[in-house]
Amino acid sequence: MKTVIEPYLFFRGRCEEAVEFYEKSLGAKRVMLMRFEEAPEQPPEGMLAEGWGKKVMHASIWIGETMVMMSDGCGEDDGAFDGFRLSIGTESEAEAKKFFDALSEGGRVEMPLGKTFWSPCYGMCTDKFGVGWMVNVPTENG
Incomplete structure (x- = not known):
């Protein structure tokens, strides 16, 4: 297996909107999207912000030949993206x-x-x- 680096982006509650935006703007192809409430196992108590069951736990899209993974996160607010493009x-x-x-x-x-x-x-x-x-x-x- 060859080693690859794939970006994983956290959208603090706007992941589904971001997936749709990249599908429209870049022709991204959705591979999967799973909400927290759909997970086979729920996160430990207190890890997920209240009301985040419908938020995106994990999504994967292809942009050209690159897999980009993304999530809403768990409700934390770590600030803006910084230090990369x-x-x-x-x-x-x-x-x-x-x-x-x-x-x-x-x-x-x-x-x-x-x-x-x-x-x-x-x-x-x-x-x-x-x-x-x-x-x-x-x-x-x-």
């Missing part, structure tokens, strides 16, 4: 623009799409959930 490589500038526009809608643009020394089309944005993205059209050299 997800990088998405596209096959064309048109696809990069489509993804960038969709991801930045309701979020913010830190670096508009444009030419850089490493890419004909690169930009950075943060989506409405606080997840940072780098959208890139890779060149033949990487």
